[in-house]
Amino acid sequence: MSAVKRFFVKSIGEEPCLEGEEFEHAKNVLRLSVGDEVILLDNSGKEYSAVIVAVEKRRMRLNVLKENEGDREAATEVALLFGYLKNADKNEFIVQKAVELGVKKLIAFSSEFSSAYMNENKLERLNKVSREAAKQCLRSVAPEVAYCGDLKSALSAVKEYKNKLFACEFAAESEADISSLSGSTALVVGSEGGFSREEEASAKEFGFASVTLGKRILRAETAAVALTAVTMFALGELGGKA
Numbered sequence: 001m002s003a004v005k006r007f008f009v010k011s012i013g014e015e016p017c018l019e020g021e022e023f024e025h026a027k028n029v030l031r032l033s034v035g036d037e038v039i040l041l042d043n044s045g046k047e048y049s050a051v052i053v054a055v056e057k058r059r060m061r062l063n064v065l066k067e068n069e070g071d072r073e074a075a076t077e078v079a080l081l082f083g084y085l086k087n088a089d090k091n092e093f094i095v096q097k098a099v100e101l102g103v104k105k106l107i108a109f110s111s112e113f114s115s116a117y118m119n120e121n122k123l124e125r126l127n128k129v130s131r132e133a134a135k136q137c138l139r140s141v142a143p144e145v146a147y148c149g150d151l152k153s154a155l156s157a158v159k160e161y162k163n164k165l166f167a168c169e170f171a172a173e174s175e176a177d178i179s180s181l182s183g184s185t186a187l188v189v190g191s192e193g194g195f196s197r198e199e200e201a202s203a204k205e206f207g208f209a210s211v212t213l214g215k216r217i218l219r220a221e222t223a224a225v226a227l228t229a230v231t232m233f234a235l236g237e238l239g240g241k242a
Contacts, residue, residue, distance in 0.1 A: 004049075005030055006039045006135040008142060012048055016040055018060040021128075026060060038062070045070050045140050070140025074102035076235045077184040079161060081154045082224050083191025084108040084147070086116040090221045092129045095145055097225045099133035101232050105186075106130065106145045109154035113193025118147050151199055155206040158186035166208040167227050169194050169217060176209035181234045189224040 007022045018026050026032045033055060040048040040062065047070050050062040080103045085091050091108065098106055108118065108126065126145040134142035148154040158164065162183035165176055167190070188208065195203075200210060213223055232238045 004037055004039050005032065006041060006047075006138075008041045008043065008131050008135070010042070012040065012042050012064060016048070016050065016062050016064065018062065019058065023059055027055065032060070037065075040064070041070075041135075041140055041142075043141050045073060047140050072137070072139045073141060074104065074232070074235075074237045076182075076237065077105070077161070078103050078228070078231060078235070078237075079105035079107065079158050079184075079186040080224065080228055081107045081109060081158065081186065081188045083111050083114055083189065083193075083220060084116050084118055085191055085220055088122065088125070090219075091122075091126060093221050094224045095126050095129045096133045098228055099130050099139065099143060100137045101225075101228050102139075102237050103228060104141070104143055105158070106143050107148055107154050107157055108145060109148040109151055111151045111191060111193075112196045112199055114191045115193070116191070123147055151195075152202055152206075155188070155203060155208065159206060160184075161186040164188075164203075164206065164208040165211045165227070165231070166195075166200065166203040167213055167223055168200055168210040169212075170197075170200075171210040171212045174209070174211040176211055178211065178230055179234050181231065185231055185235065187224075187227050187231060189227060190220060192220055 007018055009016050034052050036052050040050050047068045048064045049066040050064045052060050053063045054061040080098045082094050130145055131142040163181055163185040166188045
């Protein structure tokens with residue numbers, strides 16, 4: 001028996017509806033119809049078991065049967081700030097894997113050596129990837145992907161985090177012990193061009209510790225996933241009991 005399909009809705013309300021892309025996917029791809037049961041998500045952390053009661057031309061109307069608290073969200077707040085890349089697929093890869101690993105905040109940014117440009121359609125595409133990844137890995141919340149036009153704006157957006165790690169290819173050694181992390185953590189990884197010395201200095205002004213990811217130079221998307229994974233492991237979000 002296949003798993004119950006999951007859909008994001010703007011709000012639950014008295015009679016929730018599937019509209020837009022979620023409706024098209026449910027009707028034309030999954031061929032769902034009246035009487036089929038689904039799980040609705042409203043980004044509150046709750047999950048709602050619901051049944052389809054009507055299929056109209058542009059929407060499906062549903063009746064909520066049960067409300068549950070989602071149990072797949074990470075206990076610790078982790079933010080990933082990543083330099084926006086020229087290759088759209090690589091940006092989507094970073095977002096997808098970060099969501100699967102439990103990241104709660106995602107910010108793409110342009111930096112001194114960036115050569116890619118964001119627009120509204122590209123940002124919405126990344127948010128769609130976040131929603132799809134959240135559904136696939138059974139999360140109840142799809143992190144919003146935000147964009148900052150410069151590094152300082154991105155760093156400022158996570159100034160309240162307890163731990164702040166800045167992945168830097170020219171760092172001789174790590175200034176923080178990732179294995180002993182606890183509490184909210186913000187991670188910064190650059191674009192294809194990496195960071196300048198001035199950008200590293202700016203990060204330090206915001207309280208970031210430079211860290212090295214080893215003696216090999218990693219691709220930007222590899223660095224983003226690797227740093228996120230080891231951080232999540234250190235925070236107790238990977239390994240142990242499921």
